[in-house]
Amino acid sequence: xxxxxxxxxxxxxxxxxxxxxxxxxxxxxxxxxxxxxxxxxxxxxxxxxxxxxxxxxxxx
Amino acid sequence: xxxxxxxxxxxxxxxxxxxxxxxxxxxxxxxxxxxxxxxxxxxxxxxxxxxxxxxxxxxxxxxxxxxxxxxxxxxxxxxxxxxxxxxxxxxxxxxxxxxxxxxxxxxxxxxxxxxxxxxxxxxxxxxxxxxxxxxxxxxxxxxxxxxxxxxxxxxxxxxxxxxxxxxxxxxxxxxxxxxxxxxxxxxxxxxxxxxxxxxxxxxxxxxxxxxxxxxxxxxxxxxxxxxxxxxxxxxxxxxxxxxxxxxxxxxxxxxxxxxxxxxxxxxxxxxxxxxxxxxxxxxxxxxxxxxxxxxxxxxxxxxxxxxxxxxxxxxxxxxxxxxxxxxxxxxxxxxxxxxxxxxxxxxxxxxxxxxxxxxxxxxxxxxxxxxxxxxxxxxxxxxxxxxxxxxxxxxxxxxxxxxxxxxxxxxxxxxxxxxxxxxxxxxxxxxxxxxxxxxxxxxxxxxxxxxxxxxxxxxxxxxxxxxxxxxxxxxxxxxxxxxxxxxxxxxxxxxxxxxxxxxxxxxxxxxxxxxxxxxxxxxxxxxxxxxxxxxxxxxxxxxxxxxxxxxxxxxxxxxxxxxxxxxxxxxxxxxxxxxxxxxxxxxxxxxxxxxxxxxxxxxxxxxxxxxxxxxxxxxxxxxxxxxxxxxxxxxxxxxx
Numbered sequence: 060x061x062x063x064x065x066x067x068x069x070x071x072x073x074x075x076x077x078x079x080x081x082x083x084x085x086x087x088x089x090x091x092x093x094x095x096x097x098x099x100x101x102x103x104x105x106x107x108x109x110x111x112x113x114x115x116x117x118x119x
Numbered sequence: 120x121x122x123x124x125x126x127x128x129x130x131x132x133x134x135x136x137x138x139x140x141x142x143x144x145x146x147x148x149x150x151x152x153x154x155x156x157x158x159x160x161x162x163x164x165x166x167x168x169x170x171x172x173x174x175x176x177x178x179x180x181x182x183x184x185x186x187x188x189x190x191x192x193x194x195x196x197x198x199x200x201x202x203x204x205x206x207x208x209x210x211x212x213x214x215x216x217x218x219x220x221x222x223x224x225x226x227x228x229x230x231x232x233x234x235x236x237x238x239x240x241x242x243x244x245x246x247x248x249x250x251x252x253x254x255x256x257x258x259x260x261x262x263x264x265x266x267x268x269x270x271x272x273x274x275x276x277x278x279x280x281x282x283x284x285x286x287x288x289x290x291x292x293x294x295x296x297x298x299x300x301x302x303x304x305x306x307x308x309x310x311x312x313x314x315x316x317x318x319x320x321x322x323x324x325x326x327x328x329x330x331x332x333x334x335x336x337x338x339x340x341x342x343x344x345x346x347x348x349x350x351x352x353x354x355x356x357x358x359x360x361x362x363x364x365x366x367x368x369x370x371x372x373x374x375x376x377x378x379x380x381x382x383x384x385x386x387x388x389x390x391x392x393x394x395x396x397x398x399x400x401x402x403x404x405x406x407x408x409x410x411x412x413x414x415x416x417x418x419x420x421x422x423x424x425x426x427x428x429x430x431x432x433x434x435x436x437x438x439x440x441x442x443x444x445x446x447x448x449x450x451x452x453x454x455x456x457x458x459x460x461x462x463x464x465x466x467x468x469x470x471x472x473x474x475x476x477x478x479x480x481x482x483x484x485x486x487x488x489x490x491x492x493x494x495x496x497x498x499x500x501x502x503x504x505x506x507x508x509x510x511x512x513x514x515x516x517x518x519x520x521x522x523x524x525x526x527x528x529x530x531x532x533x534x535x536x537x538x539x540x541x542x543x544x545x546x547x548x549x550x551x552x553x554x555x556x557x558x559x560x561x562x563x564x565x566x567x568x569x570x571x572x573x574x575x576x577x578x579x580x581x582x583x584x585x586x587x588x589x590x591x592x593x594x595x596x597x598x599x600x601x602x603x604x605x606x607x608x609x610x611x612x613x614x615x616x617x618x619x620x621x622x623x624x625x626x627x628x629x630x631x632x633x634x635x636x637x638x639x640x641x642x643x644x645x646x647x648x649x650x651x652x653x654x655x656x657x658x659x660x661x662x663x664x665x666x667x668x669x670x671x672x673x674x675x676x677x678x679x680x681x682x683x684x685x686x687x688x689x690x691x692x693x694x695x696x697x698x699x700x701x702x703x704x705x706x707x708x709x710x711x712x713x714x715x716x717x718x719x720x721x722x723x724x725x726x727x728x729x730x731x732x733x734x735x736x737x738x739x740x741x742x743x744x745x746x747x748x749x750x751x752x753x754x755x756x757x758x759x
Contacts, residue, residue: 080390080419100416103548104389110642112543118555 061101063093066113075105075114123424124449126170127431129407130328130366132277134170134214134431137424138445141369141411141433142175142218142280142332144186146474147484152178152191154200159207160486165438166211168446171431173280173369174204176220176287179267180260183221183288184231187472192217192270205275216330217271218280221260223288224249224297225375230472238291238298238305243376254303257311260288265318268329278328278366279319283312285382286375290334293356294348296377308348309356316363325364330409332369333357335396338378342669347374350396354403361404369409369433370397379466379666383436384413386461386549387670391419397429409433413461415440415552417453439465440479458552463665464746470664478745479553481511481753491757494519500759501584502526503574503722506534507745508737508752509590510557515756516588517564524567524582526574532558534592535716535738536745538615545638545674553749576725586732586759589723590752593716593738598629604691611635611713622708626694627678628686629714631658637674646678647705649696653682658715660744681705686712716742734759 063083071089076082081098084091084105091114093099105114123137147158166172178184178191192201201217208215224237224247237243240251252260264281271279283289292298293308304310312331319329333356339347357368372393373381384392390413397410410429414420415437423429437444440459447455457479465475474484482489497520502513505527517523531537533554540550561568572578579587595610602608609619614635621644627636628649633656636648650656655675661667684698693707716738723735734755737748 078389081422098418098422100390100418102390102416104546107542107544107546107548 060119061096061099062117062119063096063099063105064115064117065091065093066111068111069113070111072110074108074110078104078108080104121424121427123421123432127407129330130278131326132214132328135212136170136445136449137431138169138420138448139171139173139409139431139433140165140169140213140438140445141435142173142282143435143439144175144189144469144475145484146186146188146469146472148188148190150187152184152189152193152197154190154203157484158190159203161484162204163207163211164486165442166208166213166215168443168449169213172208172213172215173433174208174215174217174276176218176282177201179219179221180263181231182233182236183223183226185220185222185225186469187230188474192219192267192274195270198270198274201271201274201276209275214277216278216280216328217274217276218282218332219264219267219271220282221264221288223291225286237288238308239300241297241299243286243297254305257305258314261311261314261318264315265322268319268327269322272323272327278330280330280332280369281312281315282332284332284334284371285373289315290348290374294337294339294374295346296337296339296374309359312356313359313363316360316365320364328366329364330367330369331360331365332371334372334374334382335370335400336372336381337374338372338381339374342378342673347377350399354399357400358403361406365406367407367409368400368404369411370400370429371411372396378669380669383463383466383666384461385463385665385667385670387546387667388413388461389546390414390416391423394423394428401427401429407431411435413459415444415456415458417448417456420448436461436465439475439477439483442480457556458549460549460552462550462745463667464662466666467662467664476746476750478749479556481750489753489757491515491518494521494759497521498585498759499582500524500586500588501579501582502588502590504534504590504592504737504739505532505568505570506590506592506737506748507536507554507557508592508739508748509534509588510554510561511749511752512588512590512734512736512756513566514557514560514564515753516759517561517566519756521586521759522565524569524584525561526569526572528571528573530571532561532568532570538612541615541617542634542638544641545634547634550745553745574722579726579731587726587734588755589720589733589735589739590737591719591722591739593718593742596714596717598686598712598714600686601688603688606689606691606693606708606710608689608710608712611711614711619709619711621711624693624707625709625711626705626707627711627713629712630656631715632711632713633657633661633671633675635711635713636678637671640674640677647707648675648678648680649684649686650680650682651685655680718742
């Protein structure tokens, strides 16, 4: 089970959407949204590229 | 909709699914290029699952041999062993193409016995003498490619792949980097590639599959500021190759010795980073296109095929890390794949001219010898330390039937990788792939796990285990410097644990500081990097052969690096250093010390010589790297 937590400080810059290798994240209404969570590999690239450090990927 | 389980035809060769083992120089063959039992065993295991196995970089003639353990098909005797390889792969269920290469100026005289040749006399390696090939000699080499292709067919391979990537002779001609000053037709680099294709077709007919693996883009201009082979030229070439009857294109990138991080993208690079080249080539040709580069998860493999970005996904390092990756995916066991980290220890070994090794797969290359054999005398085994070495030891000994308990003093397993994989803005997250896999495996075994438990002699005497494995790891070296002011000082692991708020200007100091400095540069901090050497202090795990220094060097360009420097004092507004013998003041609000690690072996010292079966593994023996920790833990677990 993978969960992606987007912090309130997300400003919809889209860097995570651009970098995700399996197109999990999409910016909707100026906010990053996990639209295809089933495609998430928990590679955690989004955690690293987010300039505000506003993404946490949880593996359960 | 296309899936990875759909068959595909390359030429008239039917391939059962869209997964391929990419050409991998294992460096396990005999020193005369001939085949042995060890390399055959390795091929057999990996070939069960993928539809296609591309056997790597086999030299077409002795003048073209690059590696000490490389396979060769340079004469008719060599066909005997290569036939065994093709036979094994077929029995295991895959079709197989043989990749052929002449190493040109990648070669060294000490290994292949004569002065290396190239498109010009420009050296590839520092201090190397290279002989420029005459026109006649180029035609001869192309003819030898033709003969090698014929031998491959004789050996039972279903086709061949011409190595036109990563720096072998064909790429040396294609690229403007070293193909300078020629006045014959081969001044146009693609003519040599085309001549090799024509020769193959002359010897074997147009139906025998000939594919080409290209470095689609060398990144010479972006990374080195010099001209090389760029994608614009490659797009011309792939169209012409298709017209000539080439059966497929395998799209890679980069160049050994110049831009190797594009050829073997390390862990800092995203998964599937070179997929874009396959995608673009597919827009230009109808023949199948193979992609490669950090494909270690079923999800990204399936996506590349489903969305038509490539026709086949090839995997090199992910197969080293998990030889059963393709089989697991076919069996619906996607989550059981042990995912390659991109640490590139395999490449470091290869470029040091020894057999390839992998931290994730300790048995690689010695599958029979290093197999986990059930024990005839089960013992109680106490593993002290839940880092990489301890987890491997617990895993291996428990799998064999020993009764294992694993003790970890912190609240979770994983050891140093817990912090090493957590640089805020440097992508080292994939280092966690191995602990993640081990933790899952350990949870499936009858191992007694004790977290938050620091082991002492009392606990040992109470439990009285028959065997003790000490894997107590390492701690950070503490630095001797004067703190006379308020500037925030922290050590690396504390910083990586998220306990430090870094200001705008940060000084990073020490022998294992480069990754922290790169991460901080990526965040836009003003970074001063204090290094004791005349160049970056590369930690021993950021090796020359592992293509990790190149991306880090690019990131570190943003830092102000002080070489031949030593930290002397931390003041109110920054630090005082001595650099090249002169005292300097650096303005900063935060200091991060990353001096490296030293072993923790007090418990071992207390127990040794006192009537206990003792083993010590990993950083507790000597603070080193994940390859040593993983292999030593597995070794002891395998042999107890």
